[in-house]
Amino acid sequence: MSGSNRFSRRDFIKVTTGAIGGIIAAGVGIPSIGYLLAPALRQDQAGKSVVVANLSDIPIGIPYPFSFTITRINGWERTANVFGGFILRKSEDPQDLLVLSSRCTHLSCRVNWDEQAGGFLCPCHDAMFDKEGKVVHGPPPEPLGHFEYEIDDAGNITIIPIERKGE
Numbered sequence: 532m533s534g535s536n537r538f539s540r541r542d543f544i545k546v547t548t549g550a551i552g553g554i555i556a557a558g559v560g561i562p563s564i565g566y567l568l569a570p571a572l573r574q575d576q577a578g579k580s581v582v583v584a585n586l587s588d589i590p591i592g593i594p595y596p597f598s599f600t601i602t603r604i605n606g607w608e609r610t611a612n613v614f615g616g617f618i619l620r621k622s623e624d625p626q627d628l629l630v631l632s633s634r635c636t637h638l639s640c641r642v643n644w645d646e647q648a649g650g651f652l653c654p655c656h657d658a659m660f661d662k663e664g665k666v667v668h669g670p671p672p673e674p675l676g677h678f679e680y681e682i683d684d685a686g687n688i689t690i691i692p693i694e695r696k697g698e
């Protein structure tokens with residue numbers, strides 16, 4: 532047998548060492564790549580529509596409260612924020628709705644519906660908004676914001692959780 536065709540002990544050690552090194556590199560490298568890519572693969576909920584109520588639960592003329600949580604993912608940081616608002620059914624017509632934000636337009640405190648006062652009261656600086664979100668008194672510079680909505684055949688009200696300026 533010629534010397535060039537022989538698989539020497541040195542070759543065997545080289546191949547075995549290379550194979551073991553490759554296995555170790557894969558064992559460390561694959562989880563590391565997964566860790567680095569994971570944030571990009573997670574689902575950010577910002578901007579996704581949310582079902583907030585069913586039409587059959589909402590009385591006509593009385594603001595109906597709702598809330599929802601949006602989880603935002605920024606790299607490895609996950610932040611959950613709770614948002615809220617009120618749905619006002621103005622008449623029997625299912626499309627005659629106002630979906631108001633509960634965020635005060637002064638400094639972003641949460642307003643609450645007060646049946647006795649007949650308006651939304653902001654506890655931070657004693658402001659009041661009427662049933663449709665217009666400023667009655669206090670420092671807020673603008674009406675309450677609102678959300679766009681859709682109603683499906685089952686009466687589920689879905690909103691796009693991006694607050695629009697009130698009118």
Ligand code: FES
Pocket residue numbers: 635636637638639640653654655656657658669670671
């Ligand atoms: S935050 Fe609502 S009145 Fe100031």
